[in-house]
Amino acid sequence: MARLCKVQKDKRQRKLVTKYKTKRDELRQKIRDQNISFEEKSRAMIALQALPRDSSRSRLRNRCLVTGRSRGVYRRFGLARNKLREYAMAGLIPGLRMASW
Secondary structure, eight states, X not given: OOOXXXXXXXXXXXXXXXXXXXXXXXXXXXXXXXXXXXXXXXXXXXXXXXXXXXXXXXXXXXXXXXXXOOSSEETTTTEEHHHHHHHHHHTOSTTOOOOOO
């Protein structure tokens, strides 16, 4: 299992991302707009840079919902490879079967 502090940090980052999502989108829209003056664009850029770094979506890391493991995580299930295998063998994931031939 991953260190507890990493799991807590991930939860905190996800909250920040959702909190600042609309503000970031509005500022990005202003920066891309062709009809806005250069001064307004530069103010929007400064405001975007002033937001917390962890509020950026690109800084998030996919983690397993059960263990907090950061590598080998399947996005579709939100589980790490080893937990996905365990749950599939136990029949806990609907519609998923282990291949056998």
